[in-house]
Amino acid sequence: MAWRNLGRNRVRTALATLGILIGVVAIASLGMATAALQQQATADLQGLSNEVTVSAGPDNTNDGLTDDQVTDIRTVTGDATVVPEKTNVTTLSARNGVETRVSVTALTKADAMYNVSRGQISNRLRSGGLISDSVATQLNLEIGDPVSYEGRLYRIQGILSSSQGLGGSQRELVLPMSAMADQNEYDSVTVLTTPEQSVDTLTTDIESWFNENDEEIVRVRNFAGVQENVDSFLSTLQIGLIGIGSISLVVASVAILNVMLMSTVERKGEIGVLRAVGIRRGEVLRMILTEAAFLGVIGGLLGVVVSAAIGVLLFEVLLGSPLEAFNWASAQYLVYGMAFAVIASVVSGLYPAWKAANERPVEALRE
Amino acid sequence: MSVIELVDVVKRYENGTELITALEEVTFQATHGEMVTIIGPSGSGKSTLLNMIGLLDTPTEGTVRLNNREVTDFSPDQLTEERRSEIGFVFQDYHLLPMLTATENVELPTMWDTAIDRHDRAVDLLERVGLGDRRTHQPTQLSGGQRQRVAIARALINEPDILLADEPTGNLDQDTGATILDELTRLKQAEDIAIVAVTHDEQLVEYADRVVELVDGRINT
Numbered sequence: 001m002a003w004r005n006l007g008r009n010r011v012r013t014a015l016a017t018l019g020i021l022i023g024v025v026a027i028a029s030l031g032m033a034t035a036a037l038q039q040q041a042t043a044d045l046q047g048l049s050n051e052v053t054v055s056a057g058p059d060n061t062n063d064g065l066t067d068d069q070v071t072d073i074r075t076v077t078g079d080a081t082v083v084p085e086k087t088n089v090t091t092l093s094a095r096n097g098v099e100t101r102v103s104v105t106a107l108t109k110a111d112a113m114y115n116v117s118r119g120q121i122s123n124r125l126r127s128g129g130l131i132s133d134s135v136a137t138q139l140n141l142e143i144g145d146p147v148s149y150e151g152r153l154y155r156i157q158g159i160l161s162s163s164q165g166l167g168g169s170q171r172e173l174v175l176p177m178s179a180m181a182d183q184n185e186y187d188s189v190t191v192l193t194t195p196e197q198s199v200d201t202l203t204t205d206i207e208s209w210f211n212e213n214d215e216e217i218v219r220v221r222n223f224a225g226v227q228e229n230v231d232s233f234l235s236t237l238q239i240g241l242i243g244i245g246s247i248s249l250v251v252a253s254v255a256i257l258n259v260m261l262m263s264t265v266e267r268k269g270e271i272g273v274l275r276a277v278g279i280r281r282g283e284v285l286r287m288i289l290t291e292a293a294f295l296g297v298i299g300g301l302l303g304v305v306v307s308a309a310i311g312v313l314l315f316e317v318l319l320g321s322p323l324e325a326f327n328w329a330s331a332q333y334l335v336y337g338m339a340f341a342v343i344a345s346v347v348s349g350l351y352p353a354w355k356a357a358n359e360r361p362v363e364a365l366r367e
Numbered sequence: 368m369s370v371i372e373l374v375d376v377v378k379r380y381e382n383g384t385e386l387i388t389a390l391e392e393v394t395f396q397a398t399h400g401e402m403v404t405i406i407g408p409s410g411s412g413k414s415t416l417l418n419m420i421g422l423l424d425t426p427t428e429g430t431v432r433l434n435n436r437e438v439t440d441f442s443p444d445q446l447t448e449e450r451r452s453e454i455g456f457v458f459q460d461y462h463l464l465p466m467l468t469a470t471e472n473v474e475l476p477t478m479w480d481t482a483i484d485r486h487d488r489a490v491d492l493l494e495r496v497g498l499g500d501r502r503t504h505q506p507t508q509l510s511g512g513q514r515q516r517v518a519i520a521r522a523l524i525n526e527p528d529i530l531l532a533d534e535p536t537g538n539l540d541q542d543t544g545a546t547i548l549d550e551l552t553r554l555k556q557a558e559d560i561a562i563v564a565v566t567h568d569e570q571l572v573e574y575a576d577r578v579v580e581l582v583d584g585r586i587n588t
Contacts, residue, residue, distance in 0.1 A: 001478065005464040008465065267464065273456075276456050277475065278476055279451075280447055280448075280451075280479070281447070283479040
């Protein structure tokens with residue numbers, strides 16, 4: 001019955017449904033967008049959140065960290081992986097004469113610090129090197145090609161993945177430690193914590209070991225705070241975006257209110273007949289509310305379908321894995337959107353329904 | 368025994384600042400198997416009287432009894448229940464729901480009752496008013512006379528004691544009007560119900576067992 005009533009004015013029903021659809025899409029796709037951003041940010045920052053970087057402080061007597069200090073760091077940090085690094089800058093030239101500046105990092109345990117998109121990383125690199133994708137492209141280098149540093153040749157073993165977190169240099173050449181054997185001190189030491197260790201605790205431990213009074217022998221930094229900040233920023237963004245989405249659903253509710261009000265005013269005489277032949281007030285109320293709920297369900301379902309499509313697209317573009325859109329973290333917004341649609345429709349149907357049900361049949365019939 | 372009885376009923380309306388007396392000490396009754404026609408000029412209070420009899424409105428003063436029970440002070444919800452079980456309505460404009468078939472329109476008053484299925488009775492009533500072959504038609508596919516017969520079938524679905532008709536032939540031509548009145552007369556006897564009709568139609572007066580004339584809210588005897 002309620003269903004057929006909706007069919008009587010198809011254009012009006014379609015417009016109300018469209019309003020809800022837009023509201024649901026606004027809420028669900030904005031929610032899913034922030035879920036995608038959050039997932040992307042987390043993936044990007046994951047490599048940084050377990051890192052503590054130690055470098056020489058202003059009060060250090062050397063330019064860098066000495067072997068003894070590295071040994072001390074190993075002692076303080078226990079099971080953590082300690083990766084000392086030496087860095088430099090050099091100019092690489094290709095066979096065709098193109099030259100480019102790159103930063104050079106010499107280290108052991110390259111596999112703990114880097115990921116490659118092509119080729120492979122061996123633990124000590126031996127006489128091989130890793131190079132950023134952008135540099136390789138620019139110099140037309142392939143895996144197996146030689147690069148020259150300080151007069152020695154290194155074969156390229158792997159091309160670095162472009163995503164290396166915030167600290168990753170986009171133009172980088174990674175070489176074995178032996179490449180910088182003539183440099184005595186280490187420019188930095190990266191400590192990778194085990195899952196049981198706290199980044200903040202390790203930071204404090206290292207600082208208190210080396211730095212006494214106000215002297216800053218070593219400088220210790222970690223990025224745990226960065227991830228927290230990014231997370232909290234994204235949460236704020238999410239609330240803001242969903243807020244905007246909710247406004248459109250409020251607008252949609254007003255549209256339903258209007259549609260239902262119009263249709264009850266239009267059917268005043270008819271509702272009067274229903275009341276005259278003994279249909280109870282509660283039954284009239286239920287009929288109108290059912291109509292409103294139908295609008296909400298149809299609009300909501302259509303909205304969920306459209307939002308799911310948008311979500312799949314978003315996850316494909318941002319993360320490259322479209323099916324992630326159906327993980328609860330993002331799919332929950334489809335459920336919220338649907339729930340909002342039905343609740344908003346029923347709530348905005350309440351007043352017209354109440355008004356229709358409480359019309360005195362005599363008045364209604366006079367129309 | 369009368370089905371419906373109004374004793375010294377007064378109805379006053381407030382129309383802006385003016386107090387209008389629509390009915391002035393009207394006493395009226397109708398019994399089983401009787402067709403009463405209420406006539407009178409426009410504004411004489413015919414519709415108000417019909418609303419009182421149909422329990423759609425409550426009097427300012429006086430008493431209303433349905434089957435010897437006083438219903439004067441019933442709440443709107445109680446009156447709805449009485450209309451649901453005892454009263455059938457036929458309107459001048461038929462007031463059928465356009466999206467429902469003839470059978471569904473007849474079932475309409477009982478549609479919300481999941482406990483009882485009146486489908487068989489609806490089909491039976493449509494057959495009795497000669498619309499057995501129009502059961503699945505929608506109102507727009509029916510002529511005026513056919514629509515009014517659907518409306519009559521609808522008014523009888525709840526097996527009422529009293530059928531109220533407001534200008535039942537008002538929108539019909541002479542011949543169609545006559546068939547509708549024949550129909551009502553037949554049903555009055557078959558179902559043993561009281562029929563109260565308000566009309567301008569001379570033809571309807573001929574079919575009535577009794578005529579009540581209303582002038583300025585008073586019954587003219």
